Amino acid sequence: MPDPSTPAAPRLRRPSWRDPRLGIGILLVALSVALGSWAVTNAADTVEVYRTTDALSPGDRIDPVDLEVVRVHVPDIDLYLTPDEPVPDDAVAIRAVGPGELVPGSALGTESQVEVRPISLPMSAALEAYLEKGSRVDLWVALPDPDGVGANPVGPAQLLVEGVEVWDIHEDTSLFAGTDQVQVQVLIDVADLPDVLDALSSGAEITVVPLPGQADS
Known part of the structure; x- marks a missing residue:
């Protein structure tokens, strides 16, 4: 006969489908399988x-x-x-x-097939820090005004070309260049090229204006 003073060993209970731990375990296994399948599928889809x-x-x-x-x-x-x-x-x-x-x-x-042409323009050296290859600038021009006064009369500044791309910036080595100037090469669309060349040939002053939010190195 068993000793009544000895505590009875606990009986192992068969897990019930109602046990929430069993459901959580099954869910974790399913999620693991789905995640592995997703990773394999996405890796195969990359090129x-x-x-x-x-x-x-x-x-x-x-x-x-x-x-x-x-x-x-x-x-x-x-x-x-x-x-x-x-x-x-x-x-x-x-x-x-x-x-x-x-x-x-x-x-x-x-x-x-390239539909742009490079044009070199003088630019203030102070603006070089705001530009790099691929930056965008606007070109403004002040055309000569025959009715103006002074030795070099010009009219009001107006937008010449909008949002052109910078191709290169380098030192201005021309005899008439000041120490505060550099040369910027911009890519002008073929359709806008006549206006830019006409402005240059007329002696107009073209100002390069960087668009905001670009390089500041």
């Missing part, structure tokens, strides 16, 4: 595409050596340049592509 390291301006040569390959999930891979597609030796950018952006296939072309 390799080219991304810029520096800004590309119209007319810049496109060489895969200057690009980096990244794996991304994109809805339409045909829209972008990939390592699977050979890049022609004469390929250039026909529109601007910012630094760190995926390279669209539509940005590739030949020099004959």
Whole structure:
């Protein structure tokens, strides 16, 4: 006979479907399986595409050596340049592509397809800190005014071209340049080129005005 002074060993109870711990366990297992399946599916959906390291301006040569390959999930891979597609030796950018952006296939072309032309303009050296390759500027012009007075009469300033891209900035080495001036090369759309060239040939003063919210290095 069992000793009445000895406590009875607890009986193991069969888990009940009503036990909330069992439901939580099943839910955690289901979530783990779903998360693993999602990760595998998304990894399979990523593809390799080219991304810029520096800004590309119209007319810049496109060489895969200057690009980096990244794996991304994109809805339409045909829209972008990939390592699977050979890049022609004469390929250039026909529109601007910012630094760190995926390279669209539509940005590739030949020099004959580039619809902008570089024009050099004097600019205040104080503005150089606010601009870099790929920045945007407005061009304002003060045209000569025959009815004005003084040795160099000009009319009121007016907007000449809006939002043109900066291609390069370098030191102004001309004999008449002041120490506070640099030369900025901007890309002018072919359609706007006559107005800009007419302003330059007339001796008008063209002022480069950076758009706000750009580089300040």
